[in-house]
Amino acid sequence: xxxxxxxxxxxxxxxxxxxxxxxxxxxxxxxxxxxxxxxxxxxxxxxxxxxxxxxxxxxxxxxxxxxxxxxxxxxxxxxxxxxxxxxxxxxxxxxxxxxxxxxxxxxxxxxxxxxxxxxxxxxxxxxxxxxxxxxxxxxxxxxxxxxxxxxxxxxxxxxxxxxxxxxxxxxxxxxxxxxxxxxxxxxxxxxxxxxxxxxxxxxxxxxxxxxxxxxxxxxxxxxxxxxxxxxxxxxxxxxxxxxxxxxx
Numbered sequence: 739x740x741x742x743x744x745x746x747x748x749x750x751x752x753x754x755x756x757x758x759x760x761x762x763x764x765x766x767x768x769x770x771x772x773x774x775x776x777x778x779x780x781x782x783x784x785x786x787x788x789x790x791x792x793x794x795x796x797x798x799x800x801x802x803x804x805x806x807x808x809x810x811x812x813x814x815x816x817x818x819x820x821x822x823x824x825x826x827x828x829x830x831x832x833x834x835x836x837x838x839x840x841x842x843x844x845x846x847x848x849x850x851x852x853x854x855x856x857x858x859x860x861x862x863x864x865x866x867x868x869x870x871x872x873x874x875x876x877x878x879x880x881x882x883x884x885x886x887x888x889x890x891x892x893x894x895x896x897x898x899x900x901x902x903x904x905x906x907x908x909x910x911x912x913x914x915x916x917x918x919x920x921x922x923x924x925x926x927x928x929x930x931x932x933x934x935x936x937x938x939x940x941x942x943x944x945x946x947x948x949x950x951x952x953x954x955x956x957x958x959x960x961x962x963x964x965x966x967x968x969x970x971x972x973x974x975x976x977x978x979x980x981x982x983x984x985x986x
Contacts, residue, residue, distance in 0.1 A: 915948065
């Protein structure tokens with residue numbers, strides 16, 4: 739049970755105060771033996787724990803998904819294979835799956851806030867961008883997508899500048915030489931999150947060339963996450979957007 743549901747139950751007289759105190763007094767994680775689920779993460783950070791599916795044993799993955807769903811009423815997993823999705827869906831029929839982002843989720847209906855712009859240099863970067871965008875949307879953010887606006891056709895990016903400038907945060911996803919983040923950083927006032935991807939030919943060293951370009955950006959206000967880390971970018975963008983939309 740999340741904290742909002744618990745407090746509402748006490749307020750409405752559906753739960754005794756002592757029962758609520760007992761729930762809150764439990765350890766801030768659930769020990770499954772093979773995993774310790776951080777069930778209080780949403781209370782501390784505002785965002786619940788997300789499951790990284792890759793390399794997890796089938797039984798472990800299933801148990802984790804079911805426990806998190808029971809606790810929060812929703813659950814999301816990243817880097818989920820189609821095989822893992824089909825396994826999970828046997829236990830959670832309402833689970834949905836996007837093969838582009840490789841995200842599996844059961845999502846509550848929620849009001850979206852603010853605005854995050856997610857951009858890619860090329861269409862080959864979209865899988866990472868979608869991991870970012872769908873993560874932010876799961877956490878309750880409004881997201882606008884701007885795909886295939888890389889620097890090899892600069893007019894495509896420049897035609898979107900007015901809309902990009904309205905976003906509280908811009909995410910730039912790019913492989914090859916990774917120049918997109920630096921260009922956007924010089925055009926907008928709000929933070930830019932750079933996401934290097936492993937897209938490119940041999941000398942890009944599986945994304946290292948884009949990573950080095952992005953962390954050496956001469957544009958101010960550009961921060962870089964790890965190679966192909968769309969989830970990390972989506973989480974950070976959500977934090978920035980949430981701060982930007984908070985009322986005094």
